[in-house]
Amino acid sequence: MNTITTQSPLATYIVRHADDNVIIGQRLAEYISRAPELEEDLAVANFALDHIGVANHLYTYAASVDGGQSDADALAMMRSEREFTNLLLVEQPHSDFGELMARQFLFDAYQVGLWGALSESSDETISGISQRAVKEAAYHLRHSSGWVIRLGDGTQESHDRMQSGIDRMWRYTEELFFSDELDQEMARAAIGVDPAILRTDWERVVDDVLEEATLTRPSDPYQTGGGRSGGHTEHLGKLLAEMQWMQRSYPGMTW
Amino acid sequence: MDPDAEEQMFAAVIAADEKIEPRDWMPDGYRSSLIRQMAQHAHSEVIGMQPEANWILRAPTLLRKAILIAKVQDEAGHGLYLYSAAETLGVSRDELQRLLHSGRQKYSSIFNYPTLSWADMGTIGWLVDGAAIVNQIVLQRTSYGPYSRAMVKICKEESFHARQGYSIMMTLVDGSEEQKAMAQDAIDRWWWPALMMFGPHDSESSHTEQSMAWKIKRITNDDLRQMFIDQTVPQAHYLGLTIPDPELAFDEETGHWNIGEIDWEEFWATIQGDGPLNRERIAHKTKAWDDGRWVREGASGYAAKNRSLDKSA
Numbered sequence: 001m002n003t004i005t006t007q008s009p010l011a012t013y014i015v016r017h018a019d020d021n022v023i024i025g026q027r028l029a030e031y032i033s034r035a036p037e038l039e040e041d042l043a044v045a046n047f048a049l050d051h052i053g054v055a056n057h058l059y060t061y062a063a064s065v066d067g068g069q070s071d072a073d074a075l076a077m078m079r080s081e082r083e084f085t086n087l088l089l090v091e092q093p094h095s096d097f098g099e100l101m102a103r104q105f106l107f108d109a110y111q112v113g114l115w116g117a118l119s120e121s122s123d124e125t126i127s128g129i130s131q132r133a134v135k136e137a138a139y140h141l142r143h144s145s146g147w148v149i150r151l152g153d154g155t156q157e158s159h160d161r162m163q164s165g166i167d168r169m170w171r172y173t174e175e176l177f178f179s180d181e182l183d184q185e186m187a188r189a190a191i192g193v194d195p196a197i198l199r200t201d202w203e204r205v206v207d208d209v210l211e212e213a214t215l216t217r218p219s220d221p222y223q224t225g226g227g228r229s230g231g232h233t234e235h236l237g238k239l240l241a242e243m244q245w246m247q248r249s250y251p252g253m254t255w
Numbered sequence: 256m257d258p259d260a261e262e263q264m265f266a267a268v269i270a271a272d273e274k275i276e277p278r279d280w281m282p283d284g285y286r287s288s289l290i291r292q293m294a295q296h297a298h299s300e301v302i303g304m305q306p307e308a309n310w311i312l313r314a315p316t317l318l319r320k321a322i323l324i325a326k327v328q329d330e331a332g333h334g335l336y337l338y339s340a341a342e343t344l345g346v347s348r349d350e351l352q353r354l355l356h357s358g359r360q361k362y363s364s365i366f367n368y369p370t371l372s373w374a375d376m377g378t379i380g381w382l383v384d385g386a387a388i389v390n391q392i393v394l395q396r397t398s399y400g401p402y403s404r405a406m407v408k409i410c411k412e413e414s415f416h417a418r419q420g421y422s423i424m425m426t427l428v429d430g431s432e433e434q435k436a437m438a439q440d441a442i443d444r445w446w447w448p449a450l451m452m453f454g455p456h457d458s459e460s461s462h463t464e465q466s467m468a469w470k471i472k473r474i475t476n477d478d479l480r481q482m483f484i485d486q487t488v489p490q491a492h493y494l495g496l497t498i499p500d501p502e503l504a505f506d507e508e509t510g511h512w513n514i515g516e517i518d519w520e521e522f523w524a525t526i527q528g529d530g531p532l533n534r535e536r537i538a539h540k541t542k543a544w545d546d547g548r549w550v551r552e553g554a555s556g557y558a559a560k561n562r563s564l565d566k567s568a
Contacts, residue, residue: 026312029324033308033539036547038301038331038338045328049321056317073316097550150557151550158553246315246373253430255315255373255423 004070004078011062012085013186014126015075016228017114018058019086022076023236024107025051026243027090028100036097043143047104050136057129077247081237082230089172091227091236094165098158101147102165108141109205110176110198117193126191145209152213163215170218175225176202256280269470274400277343285469288462289399290344291360292471294351297337298362300330302355302536306370307379315373322419323376329412336409340401356541358528365452367530374427374434374441380420382442382449382487388413389483390453398470421490428494435495442491443499450514451522453480459519481511488512 006012028048035041059072089107094100115134121127151162177199179187186192210217226232246255256264261280268275275281304327311327314320338348354360365383370376391413395406427438454476457463466472474482488505491498502515524530 022317029311029320032311032324032327032331033304034543034546036543036550038335040547041304041331042328042335045324045331049324049328052317052321052324056321059317076317077315097547151553153560154553154556155549157549158556161549162553242312245313250315250431250433253315253434255319255426255430 004074005083006062006075007066009182009185010123010191011065013182013192014058014062014065016085018055018062018075019084020090020107021051021058022055022243023084023086023239024090024104025049025055026239027092027094027103031094031100040097044100047140047143050133050140054129054133054136061125061129073247077244081232081240084232084236084240085228085230086236087172087175088225088227088233089169089176091233091239092169092172093235096161096165097147098151098161098165099168100165101144101151102162102169104140105144105148105209106166106169106173106176106206108137108144109202109209111137112141112205113198113201114193114195117198121192122190141205145205148209148215149213152210152215159214162213166210166215167218167220170220171222171224174223175227178225178228180228269398272396272398272470274403275398276400284465285471286344288466288469288471289402290341290346290351292466293337293341293344293402294346294354294360295362297334297341297351298355298360299366300334300337302362302366302540303383304330304334305536305539306366306368307376309370310373310376313373314376319376319423326380326416326419329416333409333412336405340405343401352544356537356544358537361526363452364522364525364530365448367525367532367536368444368448369532371444372437372441374423374437375445377420377423377427377438378441378445380416380418381424381490382420382445383452384413384416384420385487386449386452386483388417389479389486393473393479396470396473424494424496428496438494439496442496446499447517447521448525450480450484450517451525453477453483455519455522484512484514485510 006015025048028044028051031044032041032048035044055076056072059075063070063072063075087107089103092099092103094103112134115130115137118126118130119134121130148162148166151158153159177195179194179196183192183194187194207217262282265275265280265282265285268279275285307323307327307330311320311323314323338351341351342348351360355362365386370379388410391406391410395403395410397403397406424438427434454460457475457477460476463472463475467475488498488503500515502513504513505511506513521530525533528534
């Protein structure tokens, strides 16, 4: 099978957001049957479903923008590590519930702003998908910030573990607000949003929650990025190896 | 009410096919039978998440992935439901979990088998959920009110599970030779364990007689198994799959499908903890519980602080 790539800038733009969602959906799905309580298995499954649903809508739209040569599953399953353009934050593995919630909280706070802005997109499909996604993101943020606060201000152990989760994920947060030429082009056309403008609101939400959680905003200045241009950490390849295994092993079949 | 009158009241409710409710008097044996059966049912839902979660990450399409996640999520929900129903009998979810982790309470033997291909997701939905539905439809009429009502809700979701399983199988048998072989291999591995889900023959079942008298159980193991066989054999034929039983034959006189003998040694070994994955399933569950201890303690710590803050306010 030929390599699947996007052709137009619009499709490329849509796919980067689809990639974020499918990857974090996959990370959340890893946790199903491993949660501290059954209620949390339910919640994590619910959030995984929301993210995968958004990814499916966005990929489908990207494929149609490019003339229908591809489809959602081909975009998700037949592109390689270097072709995925998700943020580094979402591909990070979690070693415990604290890291999982830290990753989710930092990302949810970003997605609430992102979908809010994209709800105003001049592109009706993007706006429609975003209007639904912003409601889901607000609900995800309520859940994840609730856990950050409970664990941060719970026992000494839960405080320390939640702090170390935030510390572990913090180095990928600058990247949420990097804007490249494509972002700026889409923002100028009123289709997309310049991520840089989402920063102030994100900072406020994160600072408020960390304060209520009695947690400290990490002071390590080290930050990294590169996901939007296919420069990933070593974790993505293994996630894709598992996610894409069926389509790669049995190409061209219907499931 | 004097003890004799209470016992007569209980007997009258059972005889009239009405429901026993949590605050009603009930014999100790009725209560303990129900706790055993409901806990076993809840544990089966929860342990049953594992063989399917094993394929969520590798599901072949985004839609199949989403459906599988939704199904496993339902199972967690059914587990919660059934634990809550069991709690009406005066036992806590934590206590039931401890009994599961220590091996003193059981779950359905079927979940000790490994899921080795994508076709297993189809077969589990079709055969395992299909068998569960046969069992649960009857349990909607069980004599204990909370259990009966939980079953009504659960049955609705189970039919979606069975349908999605059959849809996976339909797609496979319409597909390539490799896909057809995958489907056949799955039924070869799952057919007999699915039949074992109905439990031992009536003559070997230690609980059947009393449970039938109390109307906890309404139809015996062997009769339920036969209902399942009769509904499933034509479905397998429709799919073009071979049922791995050379003795399978239709009996024109009775109108039922007759099967060969179930391997009861395998059944008892699996029930007693020596099936293919018994140790792994319990280890997975126990690890999740132990790994989550600090989270549960953190949440309780936070709740306790906030209660005392509320009081001082």
